[in-house]
Amino acid sequence: MTYIFQFFTMMLTAVFAENLIFTRALGTSWMFYLVKRPKEVVKYTLLLICVTTLSGLIGYPIRGLVYDHEYRHFLVPMVYIGVMALVYIAVYFFIKKVFPNEFENIGMNLGVAVFNCAALGGLLVPAGERLDLISTLGYGIGMGLGFGIAVVVMGYGITRLEYCRVPKIFRGVPIALIYLGLLSLAFYGLIGHQLPT
Amino acid sequence: MTETKEKLNLKESLAYIFFRNPVLVLGLVIGQLAAGDTNLQNGAALSVTYFFIVVPVLVFASVIGKKLPEWLRPMCYALVSAVMLIPAYFVCGTFSATIYDSMGIYPALLAVSTVPIVYSSKFAEKQNPVTALMNGVCLAIGFALTAIILGAAREFFGSGSLWGIKIAEAAFPAVKLPFWGFILLGFMAAIANLIKDLIKKPEEAPAGGEEKA
Secondary structure: OOHHHHHHHHHHHHHHHOOOOOOOOOOOHHHHHOOOOOOHHHHHHHHHHHHHHHHHHHHHHHHHHOOOOHHHHHHHHHHHHHHHHHHHHHHHHHHHHHHHHHHHHHOHHHHHHHHHHHHHHHHHHHHHHHOOOOHHHHHHHHHHHHHHHHHHHHHHHHHHHOOOOHHHHHHHHHHHHHHHHHHHHHHHHHOOOOOOO | OOOOEEEOOHOOOOOOOOOOOOOOOOOOHHHHHHHHOOOHHHHHHHHHHHHHHHHHHHHHHHHHHHHOOOOHHHHHHHHHHHHHHHEEEEHOOOOOHHHHHOOOOHHHHHHHHHHHHHHHHHHHHHHHHHHHHHHHHHHHHHHHHHHHHHHHHHHHHHHHHEEEEEEEOOOOOHHOOOOHOOOOOOHHHHHHHHHHHHHHHHHHHHOOOOOOO
16 A cells, blocks of 8 residues: 555656656657647657656666766666667567557657657656655656646647737747746746745 | 768758757757756856767768668667767866766756757768768757857856856846746747847848748
């Protein structure tokens, strides 16, 4: 029972309190790509959950060997990118064998869906915080869910902004970034933080 | 079937410094700057790391990319990027021993950012190595320009210092938080759009607006 509670607590923390995009600013380019393709959000969110969970599981016993090393700043990402490469190969052949129709659609986008800042960030954060296995799994799933929610919220806002009379120089990237900043500020306040003085 | 690779177009490569700036115009590598680039030293370290990752990966993609199976390419680019974190770490260590500690996970995330993974697959593979090298250098300069201006502004307004040297009273510590990073980048992108418009208008005037960008 304690483990289940711990798992769900970490999952909710990752979804809301430490949201991948609004709090940690990870995977923003990937989010801007998915915002324009709402039908693909669920598919790629599931893929992200799969990558962070499997890589977290494989990387968990290895991280202890490199995290206290003098050169951990490049060793840890190298190990995790290596683990992601193994997961990528497994997921590639799994989708190709089990979902051949879906493979036609995902195909070459699979590499981009696996190797992105959201996925690597979803592995480095729990490793940096030395979370145990249950918490790492809960955090990995929560990060993926949080990413999906952030894409939906951003997509809704960006679509609305397209119908607004935004000054010419603010159209496109600038207004999207300012909107993202304001949402990020809202999340910051929502979880009870106060601005430093 | 023989395939000719894109030749060097210096004007197109140089556009990556400002007119097609990877951060302000293309909207890439935003998270690392919004959360990790909180002072001038961090801006410089992120710029050095980005240079060490992007230039070799784009040249690698141009030279070897097409010889690899298509599905293996993103994985190979990610692994090459990860290896390039080693020289970047040692070069950044020369100007501050604890610089990577202060930036947390953000320099490592540059290894799987959009340019090394997506740009290399979609563009660099079709370019000759010199074009890929020039594009890589210009993308890195464009990134550095944004990172250094943003880092300097946040350090000045957040701590009242520049490169760790105190020059004024800190007025606005919140500017170092990620949401301020997004908002400042948004305003910088708007200023870049304004400058682009001002530069393009006098150029287009004599041609009667016929030339397309």
